[in-house]
Amino acid sequence: MDSGSVFASLVQAPEDPILGVTVAYNKDPSPNKLNLGVGAYRTEEGKPLVLDVVRRAEQLLVNDQSRVKEYLPIVGLADFNKLSAKLIFGADSPAIQANRVATVQCLSGTGSLRVGAEFLARHYHQLTIYIPQPTWGNHPKVFTLAGLSVKTYRYYDPATRGLNFQGLLEDLGAATSGAIVLLHACAHNPTGVDPTLEQWEQIRQLMRSKGLLPFFDSAYQVVALVVWWITGGQIENMLGFASGSLDADAQPVRMFVADGGECLAAQSYAKNMGLYGERVGALSIVCKTADVASKVESQLKLVIRPMYSNPPIHGASIVATILKDSKMYDEWTVELKAMADRIISMRKQLFDALSARGTPGDWSHIIKQIGMFTFTGLNGEQVAFMTKEYHIYMTSDGRISMAGLSSKTVPHLADAIHAAVTRMG
Numbered sequence: 567m568d569s570g571s572v573f574a575s576l577v578q579a580p581e582d583p584i585l586g587v588t589v590a591y592n593k594d595p596s597p598n599k600l601n602l603g604v605g606a607y608r609t610e611e612g613k614p615l616v617l618d619v620v621r622r623a624e625q626l627l628v629n630d631q632s633r634v635k636e637y638l639p640i641v642g643l644a645d646f647n648k649l650s651a652k653l654i655f656g657a658d659s660p661a662i663q664a665n666r667v668a669t670v671q672c673l674s675g676t677g678s679l680r681v682g683a684e685f686l687a688r689h690y691h692q693l694t695i696y697i698p699q700p701t702w703g704n705h706p707k708v709f710t711l712a713g714l715s716v717k718t719y720r721y722y723d724p725a726t727r728g729l730n731f732q733g734l735l736e737d738l739g740a741a742t743s744g745a746i747v748l749l750h751a752c753a754h755n756p757t758g759v760d761p762t763l764e765q766w767e768q769i770r771q772l773m774r775s776k777g778l779l780p781f782f783d784s785a786y787q788v789v790a791l792v793v794w795w796i797t798g799g800q801i802e803n804m805l806g807f808a809s810g811s812l813d814a815d816a817q818p819v820r821m822f823v824a825d826g827g828e829c830l831a832a833q834s835y836a837k838n839m840g841l842y843g844e845r846v847g848a849l850s851i852v853c854k855t856a857d858v859a860s861k862v863e864s865q866l867k868l869v870i871r872p873m874y875s876n877p878p879i880h881g882a883s884i885v886a887t888i889l890k891d892s893k894m895y896d897e898w899t900v901e902l903k904a905m906a907d908r909i910i911s912m913r914k915q916l917f918d919a920l921s922a923r924g925t926p927g928d929w930s931h932i933i934k935q936i937g938m939f940t941f942t943g944l945n946g947e948q949v950a951f952m953t954k955e956y957h958i959y960m961t962s963d964g965r966i967s968m969a970g971l972s973s974k975t976v977p978h979l980a981d982a983i984h985a986a987v988t989r990m991g
């Protein structure tokens with residue numbers, strides 16, 4: 567039937583390893599099916615959540631009769647860019663005050679990474695980027711398609727289900743001088759394992775000594791911090807905690823900015839404002855001087871213009887409305903705390919359920935890891951068993967979204983994990 571098509575020779579492409587989980591879940595008719603692959607927050611009822619403060623911001627925007635739908639500039643909404651830079655670098659950042667930061671609005675985190683990668687492929691002298699092993703599944707594709715050569719550095723230790731810090735230092739120490747290094751700013755995806763501030767400082771010193779260029783992916787700023795705060799974690803130098811700005815998640819980034827060196831940071835507002843479908847993000851490049859930052863911005867425009875011309879206005883306007891109003895900002899942090907409370911509760915309930923069942927192994931990593939995801943330690947065979955026998959869907963590397971759980975579904979998941987571990991080894 568399709569022999570006359572000029573595309574008849576195409577083969578069926580496989581589903582995306584992450585988004586494909588939801589496709590498979592949707593096809594499953596079982597009433598007991600459970601989707602733990604989706605990287606989005608869910609309520610206790612399993613429903614998507616739109617923050618109240620987001621709805622209020624949207625209403626303000628809708629009621630503003632002066633608003634129009636004209637194109638934004640290539641770099642995006644000016645207020646959004648300014649506020650995004652302040653959120654990650656700090657309102658009192660010397661780099662911002664010296665106009666050494668070039669910030670452009672992009673299409674969420676993925677778009678920010680891609681624009682940054684395209685810029686580096688065109689203008690940076692070293693085309694090798696080191697990414698953690700493991701990392702978010704889209705990272706290698708984004709950088710490879712942009713023209714960079716992707717290598718990995720050790721990050722996660724399956725034996726301890728924690729950070730392989732020694733391996734990390736060894737691999738970065740052996741990295742090509744001047745190479746780019748991708749760093750997760752906080753709440754590492756998929757493992758939920760982060761370096762301590764002391765370890766971050768060692769990483770910074772090592773990278774600067776070798777002239778390695780940091781490229782931060784910040785998809786979970788504020789969300790991870792609130793989790794850390796609620797669980798009683800001690801955070802040193804928590805800038806703005808008294809004012810409610812809750813921005814210590816950005817401390818690793820600020821360490822690299824404080825030394826006067828250059829770096830890149832990609833931000834997403836999908837998780838921390840629930841603006842998944844609005845595709846709101848920013849790319850910031852911290853430069854040595856204001857003159858260099860101006861030139862960098864001019865070249866970023868040349869990357870963006872043929873790619874998507876300019877970014878959408880609505881989502882960025884929501885973010886700017888919330889960030890520039892102190893009352894709305896405070897309301898946002900309260901709602902974040904409620905989300906973090908629920909995620910922490912799910913971690914504890916799952917850990918308790920596995921303990922009650924006497925499931926073989928140490929499952930304390932479930933309550934030690936932070937952020938939305940837990941790297942369970944389950945292997946591909948065990949994951950496949952749980953999908954087939956218990957209709958539980960997750961990525962094949964054993965990553966589950968804690969936000970996809972509820973008090974009602976925790977026992978089902980615990981039963982499945984127990985069966986997978988005891989039967990599959």
